[in-house]
Amino acid sequence: MKRILSLFLCVLMLGGMLVSCKKDQPTDEQTTAPAGDTVPIVTDTVEATETETQWETDENGFVKDKITEDMTYDGKEIKILGWKEAKNTTMPDAANDANNALLQKLYYHRLMVEARLDVVFNIEYVNAAWTAADEFFTTVRSPEASYDLIQTYSLWPMVMAQEGLLKNLNKLAYPTLEMPWWPDSTTEWSQYDSLYFVAGNSSVEMIQSMEVVFCNTEMLTAEGLTDPVELFLDGKWTIDTMLQYAKQFRGLAEADPGSVYGLTVSSEVWMDCLYYGSGFNSTENNAEGVAELAFDDTTTLERIDGLLDKLVEGFKGAEVELPTGAAPLNREKTAMHIGPLSEIFSVSNTDTYAVISAPKLDEDQENYRVINNNGYDVWSVPLASTDPELAGVVIEAVVSSEYRNIAPYFYENNLKKRYSSDAMGMQAFDLIRSSVIYDFGRAGQRSMGVILETTWRNNFYELVDNQAIKSPKNIFTGEIETKLDMAKIKLEQVLQDYRAYRDN
Secondary structure, three states: OHHHHHHHHHHHHOOOEEEEEEEOOOOOOOOOOOOOOOOOOOOEEEOOOOOOOOOOOOOOOOOOOOOOOOOOOOEEEEEEEEEHHHHHHOOOOOOOOOOOOHHHHHHHHHHHHHHHOOEEEEEEEOOHHHHHHHHHHHHHHHHOOOOEEEEEEEOHHHHHHOOOOEOHHHHHHOOOOOOOOOOHHHHHOOEEOOOOOOOOOOOOOHHHOOEEEEEEEEHHHOOOOHHHHHHOOOOOOOOOOOHHHOOHHHHHHOOOOOOOOOEEEEOHHHHHHHHHHHOOOOEEEOOOEEEEEEOOOOHHHHHHHHHHHHHHHHHOOOOOEEOOOOOHOOOOOOEEEEHHHHHHHHHHOOOEEEEEOOOOOOOOOOOOOOOOOOOOOOEEEEOOOOOOHHHHHHHHHHHHHHHHHHHHHHHHHHHHOOOOOOHHHHHHHHHHHOOOOOOOOHHHHHOOOHHHHHHHHHHOEEEEOOEEEEEOOOOHHHHHHHHHHHHHHHHHHHHHHHHHOOOO
């Protein structure tokens, strides 16, 4: 009964913010599915405003893009530089694994986009992970580089933009950023009306990289605690609650170390979600649309300091452990676990863990905020593209198709339905996806020296013989103050480059 009442209240709360669009069949560009595939029944959401946008939908309720039937290109070759490590979860070149349904779905999606536009994708895959930066940049900086599109690891496009290698997407007819497959905060990546890269909300890499909290509701409710999914949907999932819930397991953790945890964190890098989830940013665009540091004023630093005091005290106990990897999920020995959504596949019992976002700072915070790990795919158009307008159309076609075809299959069927034990769990999945935010400074970590992220993470661990060891201590204010001048210099250098190339 509690779950039913909470769900009813949640629907009332979200109903004023979200317009539901039923999606229960493939789009007109997906008339035939691969053999053995089933058509998912999907519920997606589109954010409404006071002057609500009336999206044009197809006969199945999917929001349609604005690419018209006459936009075909006579078999033109589109040269794409692709991300090799993510090839089989973005734009695969074949579907030769009969046991990999997702690979088949992605390859079919690629073929349908090619057929719709009457183009041929010629994709060159290059290593582009964090550890392969040299290989990637050697490729894109080559005088012989002649790609129409680049799809790559999320931290590299800003570097390319600073070097004048990318086209300003705001000068192209497509992509059309008001469409629901582009998060509203995409505009945070635009400076001086120059937008050099975009990422949709529906790719497999984007979905898997969302930083979330896994909650073992059985362990928590057995301790007499309110189901965290109920709190999440009621807007009451906060930092204080998370720490209170973790502390409930302190006695058990001290009595039998390693047997049970209240809270585990897969990697020190996932700690970032607690900073951004609590309402803080790396940068924020001012009224002129130009990024400024978002952690350099006294009031904000005091609020961050207060958050850290709580976290450091809460993380000292034996009931909290980091970094752990996904093993605690597989062994079902942790009440709560912070990690990327991709770790859901480490859950052996699909009814064990519910998924919610990082907590708010407090109940006064208006919205939940979900960030992605940096391993998601981002699109850009090289300045050397032979047809930038067509390249923009291809981006729109691929990402809108992901929204209509890939997210319904992967997120709705393979994640939301499979790992939700009831309607409330499914509603939580919807709220997570609608809460993703982008931050210009976070996307510019390589350019800005990862000043914020490393300083934040250093409050929770220290490196001993190259191993991250839990070591909670609040050192943020002192350390960040010594780095603020350099952070401002780094940001101004980035903005200077944006100004230099704004006519691209």
